[in-house]
Amino acid sequence: MKSIISDPHKDPLGAMMLDYLHGDYEVFAEVASTRFSMSTMSAKTMFRTYAEMDELEREALHLCRGTVLDVGAGSGCHSLCLQEQNVDVDALDISPGCIKVMEKREVKNPIHNNLFSLESGNYTTILMLMNGLGICGSLDGLNLFLQHVRNLLAEDGQIIADSTDLRLLYNDEDEEDESFDDSDYGETEFIITYDTLVSVPFQWIYVGFPVLQMLAEYNGFECQQIATGQNGHYLARMYRR
Numbered sequence: 304m305k306s307i308i309s310d311p312h313k314d315p316l317g318a319m320m321l322d323y324l325h326g327d328y329e330v331f332a333e334v335a336s337t338r339f340s341m342s343t344m345s346a347k348t349m350f351r352t353y354a355e356m357d358e359l360e361r362e363a364l365h366l367c368r369g370t371v372l373d374v375g376a377g378s379g380c381h382s383l384c385l386q387e388q389n390v391d392v393d394a395l396d397i398s399p400g401c402i403k404v405m406e407k408r409e410v411k412n413p414i415h416n417n418l419f420s421l422e423s424g425n426y427t428t429i430l431m432l433m434n435g436l437g438i439c440g441s442l443d444g445l446n447l448f449l450q451h452v453r454n455l456l457a458e459d460g461q462i463i464a465d466s467t468d469l470r471l472l473y474n475d476e477d478e479e480d481e482s483f484d485d486s487d488y489g490e491t492e493f494i495i496t497y498d499t500l501v502s503v504p505f506q507w508i509y510v511g512f513p514v515l516q517m518l519a520e521y522n523g524f525e526c527q528q529i530a531t532g533q534n535g536h537y538l539a540r541m542y543r544r
């Protein structure tokens with residue numbers, strides 16, 4: 304859980320983004336998961352500009368203040384928007400390809416590390432976007448994150464993060480998922496493939512707001528739902544009580 308990707312052959316996302324940066328604008332990765340049907344992730348999406356972002360992301364960017372840690376920064380799309388507004392931002396990612404991409408795009412402070420390996424910090428805002436809480440991997444991981452993040456946050460710091468309530472997703476689509484019951488917290492496992500490159504399987508979680516709020520409060524955080532989007536997508540803000 305604490306490692307970075309050190310082998311570029313196990314970094315399909317990074318390789319795809321590097322190809323995009325070098326002019327292959329149509330590239331995409333395949334995403335296999337234990338609970339959804341096969342899907343794709345286009346590089347173009349990862350490089351979205353402020354104008355291409357949805358309301359929820361824009362709101363998240365507007366809420367950022369002080370020194371920001373962009374967790375799972377990807378292509379640096381959010382870090383670049385913040386930099387333009389003269390916000391001081393560190394862009395963290397486990398993927399060596401993403402770090403190269405961010406260096407080439409002149410993101411000022413890319414950091415190649417794992418969120419769970421950062422020992423201390425004094426960030427005013429910790430930003431986690433594109434189902435950003437998913438990085439925590441599982442309900443246990445989310446609980447661990449909420450304990451760990453105290454070491455990274457300033458006293459008056461905040462976490463701005465999004466996730467998706469799969470119950471609402473299924474309702475919206477009017478689709479019965481018989482495997483979805485009360486003990487299902489939206490945990491899944493993904494494998495990403497790009498060209499010949501295959502990621503190691505990794506855990507991801509989609510957590511509904513009521514569960515997030517319960518865990519956050521348990522760990523001494525106030526937790527507000529700031530905005531809701533389509534298909535159960537929502538933005539949350541957490542800060543110490």
Ligand code: SAH
Pocket residue numbers: 316348349374375376377378380395396397398401416417418419431432433438
């Ligand atoms: N936030 C970006 C990218 C989302 S994709 C956007 O909205 O476009 C998720 C990113 O998180 C990937 O780039 C992946 O390499 C990174 N990541 C996954 N687990 C991580 C961890 N434990 N610590 C830091 N980065 C992580």
